[in-house]
Amino acid sequence: MSAKTNSRLEKILVAGHKAVTSECGPPRGSNPSHIEEKANLIRNHVDAINITDNQTSVTRMCSLAVCIRLKLMGLEPVLQMVTRDRNRIALQSDILGAASYGISNILCLSGDHQSFGDCPTGQNVHDLDSMQLLQTVRLMCDEGKFLGGGDIEHPPKMFSGAAANPFADPYKIRVPRLAKKVACGAQFIQTQCIYNVDKFIDWMGKVCDRGLHEKVFILAGVTPLKSAGMARYMKNRVPGMDVPDEVVKRMAGVSKENQPQEGIDICVETIERLKEVKGVSGFHIMAIEWEEKVPEIVERAGLYPRPQVS
Amino acid sequence: MIVAKQKPIDEIIKMVADCGKILVLGCNECVTVCEAGGKKEVGVLASALRMYFLNQGKEVVVDEHTLERQCDHEYLEEIRDIADKYDAILSLACGVGIQFTAEKYHDRPVYPGVNTCFLGATEQRGVWAERCQACGSCILAETGGICPVSRCAKRVMNGPCGGSSNGKCEISKDVDCAWQLIVDRLKALGRLDDYEKVMPLKDWSTDRAGGPRKVTKEEVMD
Numbered sequence: 374m375s376a377k378t379n380s381r382l383e384k385i386l387v388a389g390h391k392a393v394t395s396e397c398g399p400p401r402g403s404n405p406s407h408i409e410e411k412a413n414l415i416r417n418h419v420d421a422i423n424i425t426d427n428q429t430s431v432t433r434m435c436s437l438a439v440c441i442r443l444k445l446m447g448l449e450p451v452l453q454m455v456t457r458d459r460n461r462i463a464l465q466s467d468i469l470g471a472a473s474y475g476i477s478n479i480l481c482l483s484g485d486h487q488s489f490g491d492c493p494t495g496q497n498v499h500d501l502d503s504m505q506l507l508q509t510v511r512l513m514c515d516e517g518k519f520l521g522g523g524d525i526e527h528p529p530k531m532f533s534g535a536a537a538n539p540f541a542d543p544y545k546i547r548v549p550r551l552a553k554k555v556a557c558g559a560q561f562i563q564t565q566c567i568y569n570v571d572k573f574i575d576w577m578g579k580v581c582d583r584g585l586h587e588k589v590f591i592l593a594g595v596t597p598l599k600s601a602g603m604a605r606y607m608k609n610r611v612p613g614m615d616v617p618d619e620v621v622k623r624m625a626g627v628s629k630e631n632q633p634q635e636g637i638d639i640c641v642e643t644i645e646r647l648k649e650v651k652g653v654s655g656f657h658i659m660a661i662e663w664e665e666k667v668p669e670i671v672e673r674a675g676l677y678p679r680p681q682v683s
Numbered sequence: 684m685i686v687a688k689q690k691p692i693d694e695i696i697k698m699v700a701d702c703g704k705i706l707v708l709g710c711n712e713c714v715t716v717c718e719a720g721g722k723k724e725v726g727v728l729a730s731a732l733r734m735y736f737l738n739q740g741k742e743v744v745v746d747e748h749t750l751e752r753q754c755d756h757e758y759l760e761e762i763r764d765i766a767d768k769y770d771a772i773l774s775l776a777c778g779v780g781i782q783f784t785a786e787k788y789h790d791r792p793v794y795p796g797v798n799t800c801f802l803g804a805t806e807q808r809g810v811w812a813e814r815c816q817a818c819g820s821c822i823l824a825e826t827g828g829i830c831p832v833s834r835c836a837k838r839v840m841n842g843p844c845g846g847s848s849n850g851k852c853e854i855s856k857d858v859d860c861a862w863q864l865i866v867d868r869l870k871a872l873g874r875l876d877d878y879e880k881v882m883p884l885k886d887w888s889t890d891r892a893g894g895p896r897k898v899t900k901e902e903v904m905d
Contacts, residue, residue: 486853505882542863
């Protein structure tokens with residue numbers, strides 16, 4: 374297998390390295406300096422940086438603009454695109470715009486429901502769903518066609534990804550659902566944050582039984598916990614999140630000032646364990662507003678230095 | 684049926700506050716079944732308005748009338764001789780009936796006494812729930828008889844999304860995850876393999892996206 378795009382992420386995965394990605398949330402304002410700082414904190418320790426698309430439905434600077442900024446800084450962005458806010462015209466249009474700046478990675482998502490965000494009275498679009506967006510990206514890239522049937526003059530070249538949540542319900546369709554995403558054109562997967570490692574390994578085993586790990590690169594998602602409070606919040610309040618009691622207990626078992634370090638230790642141990650799991654092609658480290666800790670996690674997990682690809 | 688819910692009384696009063704003669708007009712169809720705008724609700728609302736105006740020291744006539752249907756020319760003719768007597772018609776029909784009444788009685792103010800909510804069914808007495816969004820292109824054959832357009836908060840065609848938890852939707856523990864229901868039903872039908880068929884992009888041109896819609900059946904047209 375050889376890389377088909379200019380994506381560094383794709384090249385690293387195709388070369389057989391364990392990839393490392395992370396993500397940064399755009400600002401709630403028009404000043405880009407903070408997100409530039411966040412990206413610079415992790416630039417040497419990750420292969421690509423996801424830029425979230427109005428995550429949790431809170432209005433922010435647009436993902437595409439930030440991705441362009443990162444690209445101009447010489448970094449490798451992953452354009453997150455949710456189907457909540459744009460119809461098929463806008464989605465195709467943004468894909469072309471991204472490609473025009475050499476953005477080569479896209480993550481297709483449905484997005485959190487707008488009732489969680491700052492515009493709960495707004496309309497949602499959902500003209501397409503995340504799988505149909507994947508199909509759209511592949512149609513544009515592989516066949517050089519618009520959804521309307523017209524030819525694209527200079528088709529984009531994108532490495533297309535999707536999310537998978539092994540911890541959502543119903544569990545029995547979580548592997549078939551991944552198979553559907555692969556069938557729709559997912560080339561890489563970033564999973565929901567993994568705290569229940571046993572359950573993830575069980576899911577991954579079933580993924581491998583179907584041979585899906587040979588068709589798609591799966592990056593295991595991890596998020597370092599900052600406190601016992603955060604662990605409890607994730608466990609009880611975040612839909613589709615599985616934080617086992619022993620993780621909450623472990624966080625609560627150390628003094629408040631030592632909890633951040635404990636969270637990082639858990640994160641590193643999780644990566645160490647998952648490195649040995651068949652089918653895991655890399656890691657997606659979502660250090661929510663804690664980007665400065667990403668280098669430490671990557672280094673301690675033995676994932677540094679990052680491989681160079683041309 | 685079309686499910687509606689009566690507007691708050693304060694909002695209704697604001698609309699008709701300056702009227703001297705009001706006709707509260709009910710409908711004997713859907714809004715009767717969902718107990719929002721039938722004869723009984725017309726009576727209750729008219730009494731509340733009379734009480735309000737009495738307390739305000741205003742002499743206002745509030746009459747009651749309920750039609751078989753407000754979405755039908757024939758039945759709307761029933762108030763032809765009396766409509767002119769009123770400063771306002773307060774319709775408790777769905778949005779269709781309210782508009783049809785307004786079209787028919789062009790120079791009479793017609794106000795909505797209800798909010799029209801959705802196409803739904805009676806789950807139990809006093810509880811009505813949405814089942815259809817009239818997208819104009821039914822996919823229930825593919826989804827085990829459960830509609831993701833009306834019952835999934837993101838109308839995901841290839842669900843469930845990552846927010847499905849213990850059979851419930853991420854938006855509320857009171858909302859069933861449509862895709863959990865679909866998966867369960869496909870399983871009950873022995874069709875779980877169909878889950879892996881990818882649902883193609885939906886043609887929304889038959890939905891509201893295509894503009895105001897009309898159905899014609901030529902063989903029955905006059």
